[in-house]
Amino acid sequence: MEEFEVSTSSRKTKSVYISTVISIALVLLMTGLLGLILVHAKNLSNYVKENIVLNIIVNDGVTEADILSLQKELDGNPAVLRTQYVSKELAARNLQNDLGEDFVKFLGYNPLLSSIDVYLKADYANKAGVETFSKQISENSLVKEVVYQDSLIDMVNQNIRIIGLIILAFAAILLIIAVALINNTIRLAIYSQRFLIKSMQMVGATKGFIRRPFLGYGILHGLLGGLIAIILLLVTLYFAQEQIPEIVILRNYFEFALIFIGVICLGILISGASTYFAVSKYLRLRMNDLYR
Template identity: 70%
Template sequence: MSVIEQGSPRKKTKSVYISTVISIALVLLMTGLLGLILVHAKNLSKYVKENIVLNVIVNDNVNEGDVLSLQKDFEKDPYVLRTEYVSKELAAKNLKEDLGEDFVEYLGHNPLLPSIDIYMKEQYANTDSIQPFIEKISKSSRVKEVVYQESLIDMVNKNIRIIGIVVLAFTVILLIIAIALINNTIRLAIYSQRFLIKSMQLIGATKNFIRKPYILYGIIHGLIGALISILLLIFTLQFAQKQIPELVFLRNWYEFGAIFLIVVILGILISGLSTYFAVTKYLRAKSHSLYR
């Protein structure tokens, strides 16, 4: 540090370093926020797909034991995530709650049939996979019909694809901007040290000797900036979950941890490389060009 600070006031040097760290932290914060949006979008897509339900209506003459046996057969299928058995009584209760009145008492009997709700695995929650599955299970004599919202499934998959493409494109653009901003910030910081760099070179210091402290502190600044951005990301995440409690269902700390790790790696890598190239530029520069 003492090598770098020679030739410039301590306060000015600290000010440059602090502004560099803050700039890196803010840029990494934006990158991390986009990463969190990507994770939430991915988890939301998975949540929506895995909650698309196929209602398998069972014939009225099938006893409960056979229905439960049929349910177990469905659960063994590789396409199926989980199933729920809905008895006639439970179906009547649910419909009564939806209607707000007791239709069974009005009709004098329960016209509803037992059913099995099937929830597909994420990768199979599309029309191309669901149609063959329905054809297969419909062959059972115990199954009366299978009801599902085909248009909803198509719309969900279409919108998810569009959103995925848009977010991916935005991610690439923001990453390029982030690299450019951090690089420019570090170049400006090194610019204030250009005379010191050239002076050390003129008195015989090797290029690696000159680069080493700058790169080291560049890496440290990148790490500090990354840690600051991670703290801000955690605060933002907690605040968002308080404002939108439903986000808790999309929370995945393993994926969040991966994003935080990527932020740290980006901070260190971009800062270190930018410092290397910035210092190298002034090592190669002619003395008279430093005044430009």
């Protein structure tokens, strides 16, 4: 009979630990998903900014050698991500494809000018950065004008800023919820062991001695929960890329690694801290208070 009770108690303890690990894993999964959303949102905003084009129109009669020299100078500018030379002939062909007719033949000459398409780095793709760059380049004698959509740049940066604030606010709320859920899960698990904690204390065990195995299990549960969450995150990423292949351009393995490490550290930290405070609570209580 005694062996049966020990076996039953052991099974209950194992089921509590398993449910604790699963609960921690699910909460960390939500936190990790939000981290991935934040990373992808940042990378997407950089991708959008770095695809805003500035057309540098050169003066008529400028030789191709001078244009290529200007392009090389632009490539060396710290604000420039990449450039593309568009000759007047290529510009004419592109416009003909868009219009569906040969306007050069109709006019008898090509009215278009050669240009250089410039794409700025994300940090410079804002109103102030573009205006400074445009003013600097316009001083070059080869440049006739710098053409860009000022309203588009304002709209892109404003929308990205608003979306970023919304995501950050949501992230803060979810982090608070995650901490609260894991803390409550750990407290419930420790609650089932409250009589064992008090019994150890009554036979003379020190508080540190009592806390040690519970802290070990708490850290282990956080670690296991984090590893399970990472596996689920990898599965989610795989299926997301299967459904949306274009998401590959936003992939950054270094940032992913930081998120995965953060998920494990968060699980260990919250689980360990919650275990410490929960055990300390029952160490302070009197025996009669344990029945409440």
